[in-house]
Amino acid sequence: MCRGANVPDFDAMVRERLGDLKLSRDEQEEVYAEISGHLELHFAAEVESGAVEPVALRDADRQVGDWDSFRKSIQITKGDFMSKRLHRIWIPGLVVGVIFLLAQNALIHLREPQIIPFYGAVLNFDWARIPMAIIAGACIACWSRAMGGTVANRIAATLVPTAAFAALMLLMAPIAISVDRHISVALQLWIIFSFLLWMAILPAATMFLGALPFLRGSATSAPEPPQAPTHA
Amino acid sequence: MAGSISSNVKRGSAELAILSVLETGTFHGYDMAKRIEQQTDGVLKFDVASLYPLLYRLEKRGWVSAHWEQAANGRKRRYYKLTSEGKKRISPLRAQWQAFFGALGKLAGLTGTDADRDVPGGERA
Numbered sequence: 001m002c003r004g005a006n007v008p009d010f011d012a013m014v015r016e017r018l019g020d021l022k023l024s025r026d027e028q029e030e031v032y033a034e035i036s037g038h039l040e041l042h043f044a045a046e047v048e049s050g051a052v053e054p055v056a057l058r059d060a061d062r063q064v065g066d067w068d069s070f071r072k073s074i075q076i077t078k079g080d081f082m083s084k085r086l087h088r089i090w091i092p093g094l095v096v097g098v099i100f101l102l103a104q105n106a107l108i109h110l111r112e113p114q115i116i117p118f119y120g121a122v123l124n125f126d127w128a129r130i131p132m133a134i135i136a137g138a139c140i141a142c143w144s145r146a147m148g149g150t151v152a153n154r155i156a157a158t159l160v161p162t163a164a165f166a167a168l169m170l171l172m173a174p175i176a177i178s179v180d181r182h183i184s185v186a187l188q189l190w191i192i193f194s195f196l197l198w199m200a201i202l203p204a205a206t207m208f209l210g211a212l213p214f215l216r217g218s219a220t221s222a223p224e225p226p227q228a229p230t231h232a
Numbered sequence: 233m234a235g236s237i238s239s240n241v242k243r244g245s246a247e248l249a250i251l252s253v254l255e256t257g258t259f260h261g262y263d264m265a266k267r268i269e270q271q272t273d274g275v276l277k278f279d280v281a282s283l284y285p286l287l288y289r290l291e292k293r294g295w296v297s298a299h300w301e302q303a304a305n306g307r308k309r310r311y312y313k314l315t316s317e318g319k320k321r322i323s324p325l326r327a328q329w330q331a332f333f334g335a336l337g338k339l340a341g342l343t344g345t346d347a348d349r350d351v352p353g354g355e356r357a
Contacts, residue, residue, distance in 0.1 A: 030300075030310070031284075033308060033310075034261065034284070034309075034310045035280060035284065037260075037262070037307055037308070037309055037310075038260075038261050038262045038265075038280055038283075038284075039280065040307070041262040042262065042280075062279075063279045063280040063281065064279070064280050064281045065279075065281055066281070069281075070280070070281045070285075073281070073285040074284065074285060074288065076285075077285045077286075077288040077289045077292065078285075078288040078292070
Protein backbone atom coordinates (compact mmCIF):
# COMPACT_ATOMS: atom_id res chain seq x y z
CA MET A 1 0.00 0.00 0.00
CA CYS A 2 2.83 2.43 0.61
CA ARG A 3 5.90 0.95 -1.03
CA GLY A 4 6.71 -1.32 1.88
CA ALA A 5 6.71 1.54 4.32
CA ASN A 6 6.56 0.58 7.96
CA VAL A 7 2.91 1.44 8.50
CA PRO A 8 2.21 2.31 12.13
CA ASP A 9 -0.57 0.51 13.96
CA PHE A 10 -3.22 3.20 13.52
CA ASP A 11 -5.89 0.93 14.90
CA ALA A 12 -4.12 0.70 18.26
CA MET A 13 -3.36 4.42 18.18
CA VAL A 14 -7.00 5.37 17.54
CA ARG A 15 -8.26 2.97 20.21
CA GLU A 16 -5.84 4.40 22.73
CA ARG A 17 -6.52 8.06 21.94
CA LEU A 18 -10.27 7.87 21.52
CA GLY A 19 -10.76 5.54 24.48
CA ASP A 20 -14.24 4.50 25.46
CA LEU A 21 -16.79 6.26 23.25
CA LYS A 22 -19.81 5.13 25.29
CA LEU A 23 -21.36 3.62 22.19
CA SER A 24 -22.37 0.01 21.64
CA ARG A 25 -19.39 -2.29 21.09
CA ASP A 26 -20.20 -2.69 17.39
CA GLU A 27 -20.56 1.05 16.82
CA GLN A 28 -17.34 1.72 18.69
CA GLU A 29 -15.45 -0.85 16.63
CA GLU A 30 -16.82 0.75 13.45
CA VAL A 31 -15.61 4.19 14.50
CA TYR A 32 -12.14 2.84 15.36
CA ALA A 33 -11.93 1.02 12.02
CA GLU A 34 -13.13 4.00 9.99
CA ILE A 35 -10.86 6.58 11.62
CA SER A 36 -7.78 4.34 11.62
CA GLY A 37 -8.45 3.47 7.97
CA HIS A 38 -8.54 7.17 7.09
CA LEU A 39 -5.30 7.89 8.94
CA GLU A 40 -3.65 4.90 7.30
CA LEU A 41 -4.57 6.20 3.83
CA HIS A 42 -3.39 9.68 4.76
CA PHE A 43 -0.08 8.32 6.02
CA ALA A 44 0.38 6.20 2.89
CA ALA A 45 -0.34 9.18 0.62
CA GLU A 46 2.17 11.33 2.50
CA VAL A 47 4.86 8.67 2.22
CA GLU A 48 4.04 8.22 -1.49
CA SER A 49 4.50 11.94 -2.00
CA GLY A 50 7.97 11.75 -0.48
CA ALA A 51 7.49 12.54 3.20
CA VAL A 52 9.64 10.62 5.64
CA GLU A 53 7.67 8.33 7.92
CA PRO A 54 7.94 10.34 11.18
CA VAL A 55 6.71 13.44 9.35
CA ALA A 56 3.90 11.49 7.70
CA LEU A 57 2.91 10.07 11.08
CA ARG A 58 2.91 13.49 12.68
CA ASP A 59 0.80 14.82 9.84
CA ALA A 60 -1.66 11.95 10.21
CA ASP A 61 -1.91 12.71 13.92
CA ARG A 62 -2.59 16.37 13.13
CA GLN A 63 -5.61 15.27 11.13
CA VAL A 64 -7.35 15.01 14.47
CA GLY A 65 -5.35 17.36 16.67
CA ASP A 66 -7.41 17.51 19.81
CA TRP A 67 -8.48 13.90 20.39
CA ASP A 68 -10.50 14.76 23.45
CA SER A 69 -12.78 17.20 21.65
CA PHE A 70 -12.95 14.80 18.69
CA ARG A 71 -14.17 12.04 21.01
CA LYS A 72 -16.82 14.35 22.48
CA SER A 73 -17.86 15.43 19.03
CA ILE A 74 -18.36 11.82 17.93
CA GLN A 75 -20.28 11.01 21.09
CA ILE A 76 -22.60 13.96 20.55
CA THR A 77 -23.23 13.38 16.86
CA LYS A 78 -23.15 9.61 16.60
CA GLY A 79 -23.90 8.56 20.11
CA ASP A 80 -26.95 10.57 21.08
CA PHE A 81 -26.01 9.28 24.48
CA MET A 82 -29.11 10.19 26.48
CA SER A 83 -31.50 8.94 23.85
CA LYS A 84 -29.68 5.61 23.67
CA ARG A 85 -29.71 5.27 27.43
CA LEU A 86 -33.41 5.94 27.38
CA HIS A 87 -34.08 3.26 24.80
CA ARG A 88 -31.60 0.71 26.11
CA ILE A 89 -32.03 1.07 29.86
CA TRP A 90 -34.95 3.14 31.08
CA ILE A 91 -37.77 2.20 28.71
CA PRO A 92 -37.21 -1.61 28.80
CA GLY A 93 -36.69 -1.51 32.57
CA LEU A 94 -39.67 0.67 33.41
CA VAL A 95 -42.16 -0.82 30.93
CA VAL A 96 -41.43 -4.42 31.92
CA GLY A 97 -41.25 -3.33 35.57
CA VAL A 98 -44.75 -1.85 35.43
CA ILE A 99 -46.09 -4.99 33.70
CA PHE A 100 -44.38 -7.11 36.37
CA LEU A 101 -46.00 -5.02 39.11
CA LEU A 102 -49.46 -5.31 37.49
CA ALA A 103 -48.99 -9.05 37.11
CA GLN A 104 -48.07 -9.31 40.79
CA ASN A 105 -51.21 -7.40 41.77
CA ALA A 106 -53.28 -9.70 39.58
CA LEU A 107 -51.64 -12.66 41.30
CA ILE A 108 -52.68 -11.35 44.72
CA HIS A 109 -56.31 -11.32 43.56
CA LEU A 110 -56.07 -14.78 42.03
CA ARG A 111 -54.23 -16.65 44.76
CA GLU A 112 -53.97 -16.46 48.48
CA PRO A 113 -50.44 -15.25 49.32
CA GLN A 114 -48.41 -17.22 51.82
CA ILE A 115 -47.65 -15.61 55.14
CA ILE A 116 -43.96 -15.84 55.90
CA PRO A 117 -42.70 -15.04 59.39
CA PHE A 118 -39.51 -13.06 59.16
CA TYR A 119 -37.67 -12.22 62.41
CA GLY A 120 -40.69 -10.84 64.21
CA ALA A 121 -42.35 -9.39 61.12
CA VAL A 122 -44.69 -11.19 58.70
CA LEU A 123 -44.53 -10.98 54.91
CA ASN A 124 -47.06 -11.82 52.27
CA PHE A 125 -45.27 -13.71 49.59
CA ASP A 126 -46.28 -15.84 46.64
CA TRP A 127 -43.64 -18.19 45.30
CA ALA A 128 -45.08 -17.73 41.81
CA ARG A 129 -43.36 -14.34 41.85
CA ILE A 130 -40.02 -16.05 41.34
CA PRO A 131 -40.67 -17.40 37.81
CA MET A 132 -42.42 -14.12 37.00
CA ALA A 133 -39.32 -12.17 38.04
CA ILE A 134 -37.10 -14.49 36.01
CA ILE A 135 -39.26 -13.94 32.91
CA ALA A 136 -39.33 -10.17 33.54
CA GLY A 137 -35.53 -10.07 33.81
CA ALA A 138 -35.16 -12.07 30.61
CA CYS A 139 -37.60 -9.77 28.77
CA ILE A 140 -35.78 -6.63 29.92
CA ALA A 141 -32.31 -7.90 28.96
CA CYS A 142 -33.58 -9.21 25.62
CA TRP A 143 -35.28 -5.87 24.83
CA SER A 144 -32.20 -3.88 25.82
CA ARG A 145 -29.99 -6.11 23.65
CA ALA A 146 -32.36 -5.68 20.71
CA MET A 147 -31.99 -1.91 21.11
CA GLY A 148 -28.21 -2.25 20.86
CA GLY A 149 -27.56 -2.18 24.60
CA THR A 150 -24.14 -3.16 25.89
CA VAL A 151 -23.83 -5.81 28.61
CA ALA A 152 -23.64 -3.00 31.20
CA ASN A 153 -26.79 -1.44 29.69
CA ARG A 154 -28.63 -4.77 29.93
CA ILE A 155 -27.64 -5.27 33.57
CA ALA A 156 -28.66 -1.70 34.40
CA ALA A 157 -32.00 -2.14 32.61
CA THR A 158 -32.66 -5.33 34.56
CA LEU A 159 -32.08 -3.52 37.83
CA VAL A 160 -34.24 -0.50 36.93
CA PRO A 161 -37.63 -1.83 38.20
CA THR A 162 -36.40 -2.92 41.61
CA ALA A 163 -34.07 0.07 41.98
CA ALA A 164 -36.97 2.43 41.23
CA PHE A 165 -39.16 0.59 43.73
CA ALA A 166 -36.43 0.65 46.38
CA ALA A 167 -35.81 4.37 45.79
CA LEU A 168 -39.53 5.07 46.23
CA MET A 169 -39.58 3.06 49.45
CA LEU A 170 -36.58 4.89 50.86
CA LEU A 171 -38.10 8.24 49.97
CA MET A 172 -41.31 7.35 51.76
CA ALA A 173 -39.59 5.87 54.82
CA PRO A 174 -38.98 9.14 56.72
CA ILE A 175 -42.62 10.12 56.16
CA ALA A 176 -43.86 6.76 57.48
CA ILE A 177 -41.60 6.98 60.53
CA SER A 178 -42.72 10.51 61.39
CA VAL A 179 -46.42 9.69 60.95
CA ASP A 180 -46.54 6.28 62.66
CA ARG A 181 -45.19 7.30 66.06
CA HIS A 182 -46.61 4.42 68.12
CA ILE A 183 -44.03 1.99 66.65
CA SER A 184 -40.39 2.46 67.59
CA VAL A 185 -38.05 3.82 64.96
CA ALA A 186 -35.81 0.76 65.24
CA LEU A 187 -38.73 -1.56 64.49
CA GLN A 188 -39.86 0.61 61.58
CA LEU A 189 -36.34 0.54 60.13
CA TRP A 190 -36.34 -3.25 60.52
CA ILE A 191 -39.67 -3.46 58.70
CA ILE A 192 -38.34 -1.24 55.90
CA PHE A 193 -35.21 -3.36 55.60
CA SER A 194 -37.29 -6.57 55.49
CA PHE A 195 -39.55 -5.03 52.90
CA LEU A 196 -36.60 -3.94 50.77
CA LEU A 197 -35.04 -7.38 51.04
CA TRP A 198 -38.15 -9.22 49.94
CA MET A 199 -39.58 -6.69 47.54
CA ALA A 200 -36.43 -5.24 45.95
CA ILE A 201 -33.18 -7.09 46.62
CA LEU A 202 -34.41 -10.66 46.12
CA PRO A 203 -36.55 -9.77 43.05
CA ALA A 204 -33.52 -7.92 41.63
CA ALA A 205 -31.36 -11.03 42.09
CA THR A 206 -34.08 -13.18 40.53
CA MET A 207 -34.50 -10.82 37.57
CA PHE A 208 -30.75 -10.86 37.11
CA LEU A 209 -30.88 -14.65 36.91
CA GLY A 210 -33.46 -14.36 34.14
CA ALA A 211 -31.30 -11.82 32.32
CA LEU A 212 -28.16 -13.99 32.40
CA PRO A 213 -28.75 -15.83 29.08
CA PHE A 214 -29.16 -12.45 27.35
CA LEU A 215 -25.99 -10.91 28.74
CA ARG A 216 -23.88 -12.83 26.26
CA GLY A 217 -23.37 -11.76 22.69
CA SER A 218 -23.29 -8.35 21.11
CA ALA A 219 -26.23 -6.11 20.29
CA THR A 220 -28.64 -7.62 17.78
CA SER A 221 -29.11 -4.53 15.59
CA ALA A 222 -29.23 -5.79 12.02
CA PRO A 223 -26.26 -4.71 9.88
CA GLU A 224 -26.95 -3.04 6.57
CA PRO A 225 -26.80 -5.52 3.67
CA PRO A 226 -23.68 -5.24 1.48
CA GLN A 227 -24.02 -3.16 -1.65
CA ALA A 228 -22.08 -3.11 -4.87
CA PRO A 229 -19.43 -0.39 -5.22
CA THR A 230 -20.36 2.44 -7.53
CA HIS A 231 -16.99 4.00 -8.06
CA ALA A 232 -13.55 2.94 -9.11
CA MET B 233 -37.44 32.50 -1.85
CA ALA B 234 -34.60 30.46 -0.54
CA GLY B 235 -35.64 30.83 3.07
CA SER B 236 -33.59 32.22 5.91
CA ILE B 237 -29.86 31.71 5.93
CA SER B 238 -28.61 29.40 8.61
CA SER B 239 -26.59 31.11 11.31
CA ASN B 240 -24.06 28.33 11.31
CA VAL B 241 -22.45 29.25 8.01
CA LYS B 242 -19.39 27.12 8.41
CA ARG B 243 -21.27 23.92 9.15
CA GLY B 244 -23.83 24.62 6.48
CA SER B 245 -21.21 25.12 3.81
CA ALA B 246 -19.44 21.94 4.85
CA GLU B 247 -22.70 20.03 4.55
CA LEU B 248 -23.25 21.34 1.04
CA ALA B 249 -19.69 20.39 0.07
CA ILE B 250 -20.17 16.81 1.29
CA LEU B 251 -23.59 16.41 -0.30
CA SER B 252 -22.33 17.82 -3.59
CA VAL B 253 -19.48 15.30 -3.71
CA LEU B 254 -21.79 12.44 -2.85
CA GLU B 255 -24.11 13.55 -5.62
CA THR B 256 -21.45 12.29 -8.02
CA GLY B 257 -20.97 8.83 -6.49
CA THR B 258 -20.28 6.65 -3.47
CA PHE B 259 -17.07 7.40 -1.55
CA HIS B 260 -15.33 6.62 1.69
CA GLY B 261 -14.30 9.44 4.00
CA TYR B 262 -10.70 9.84 2.86
CA ASP B 263 -11.71 9.78 -0.79
CA MET B 264 -14.34 12.41 -0.13
CA ALA B 265 -11.90 14.72 1.66
CA LYS B 266 -9.39 14.38 -1.20
CA ARG B 267 -11.99 15.14 -3.85
CA ILE B 268 -13.19 18.24 -2.03
CA GLU B 269 -9.63 19.48 -1.67
CA GLN B 270 -8.80 18.81 -5.33
CA GLN B 271 -12.02 20.21 -6.75
CA THR B 272 -11.68 23.45 -4.76
CA ASP B 273 -7.94 23.79 -5.49
CA GLY B 274 -7.15 23.35 -1.83
CA VAL B 275 -9.44 26.14 -0.63
CA LEU B 276 -11.71 23.70 1.23
CA LYS B 277 -9.96 21.09 3.32
CA PHE B 278 -11.55 18.49 5.56
CA ASP B 279 -9.47 16.82 8.22
CA VAL B 280 -10.59 13.80 10.20
CA ALA B 281 -11.88 15.91 13.09
CA SER B 282 -14.17 17.98 10.88
CA LEU B 283 -15.25 15.31 8.40
CA TYR B 284 -16.51 12.40 10.47
CA PRO B 285 -18.73 14.18 13.00
CA LEU B 286 -20.35 15.88 10.00
CA LEU B 287 -20.83 12.59 8.15
CA TYR B 288 -22.32 10.98 11.27
CA ARG B 289 -24.69 13.92 11.64
CA LEU B 290 -25.83 13.66 8.03
CA GLU B 291 -26.25 9.91 8.48
CA LYS B 292 -28.37 10.42 11.57
CA ARG B 293 -30.59 12.86 9.67
CA GLY B 294 -30.98 10.22 6.98
CA TRP B 295 -29.42 12.36 4.25
CA VAL B 296 -26.59 9.88 3.65
CA SER B 297 -26.29 6.15 4.26
CA ALA B 298 -23.18 4.08 4.81
CA HIS B 299 -22.08 0.53 4.21
CA TRP B 300 -18.86 -1.44 4.60
CA GLU B 301 -16.84 -2.86 1.75
CA GLN B 302 -13.59 -4.75 1.74
CA ALA B 303 -10.76 -3.06 -0.15
CA ALA B 304 -8.22 -4.97 -2.25
CA ASN B 305 -5.72 -4.90 0.64
CA GLY B 306 -8.29 -6.57 2.93
CA ARG B 307 -9.00 -3.36 4.84
CA LYS B 308 -12.70 -2.63 5.32
CA ARG B 309 -13.84 0.83 4.31
CA ARG B 310 -17.07 2.60 5.06
CA TYR B 311 -18.66 4.03 1.94
CA TYR B 312 -21.22 6.82 1.98
CA LYS B 313 -23.92 7.59 -0.53
CA LEU B 314 -26.75 10.06 -0.79
CA THR B 315 -30.19 8.86 0.23
CA SER B 316 -33.33 10.00 -1.56
CA GLU B 317 -33.89 12.39 1.36
CA GLY B 318 -30.37 13.78 0.88
CA LYS B 319 -31.00 14.28 -2.82
CA LYS B 320 -34.12 16.28 -1.99
CA ARG B 321 -32.14 18.50 0.36
CA ILE B 322 -29.44 19.58 -2.06
CA SER B 323 -31.52 21.95 -4.19
CA PRO B 324 -32.88 24.00 -1.27
CA LEU B 325 -29.38 24.15 0.24
CA ARG B 326 -27.92 25.38 -3.05
CA ALA B 327 -30.63 28.01 -3.35
CA GLN B 328 -29.93 29.11 0.20
CA TRP B 329 -26.23 29.49 -0.47
CA GLN B 330 -26.80 31.28 -3.77
CA ALA B 331 -29.06 33.73 -1.95
CA PHE B 332 -26.42 34.15 0.73
CA PHE B 333 -23.58 34.86 -1.68
CA GLY B 334 -25.84 37.07 -3.78
CA ALA B 335 -26.69 39.14 -0.72
CA LEU B 336 -23.07 39.29 0.40
CA GLY B 337 -22.03 40.23 -3.13
CA LYS B 338 -24.44 43.14 -3.20
CA LEU B 339 -23.26 44.32 0.17
CA ALA B 340 -19.53 43.95 -0.31
CA GLY B 341 -19.30 44.48 -4.05
CA LEU B 342 -18.00 40.97 -4.61
CA THR B 343 -19.85 40.59 -7.91
CA GLY B 344 -18.64 43.88 -9.50
CA THR B 345 -15.89 43.94 -12.18
CA ASP B 346 -12.44 45.34 -11.57
CA ALA B 347 -13.23 48.18 -13.96
CA ASP B 348 -16.28 49.14 -11.97
CA ARG B 349 -14.25 49.18 -8.80
CA ASP B 350 -11.46 51.27 -10.35
CA VAL B 351 -13.71 54.04 -11.61
CA PRO B 352 -14.79 56.42 -8.86
CA GLY B 353 -18.53 56.75 -8.86
CA GLY B 354 -18.84 53.91 -11.36
CA GLU B 355 -22.18 52.15 -11.40
CA ARG B 356 -22.57 48.73 -9.97
CA ALA B 357 -25.14 46.09 -10.63
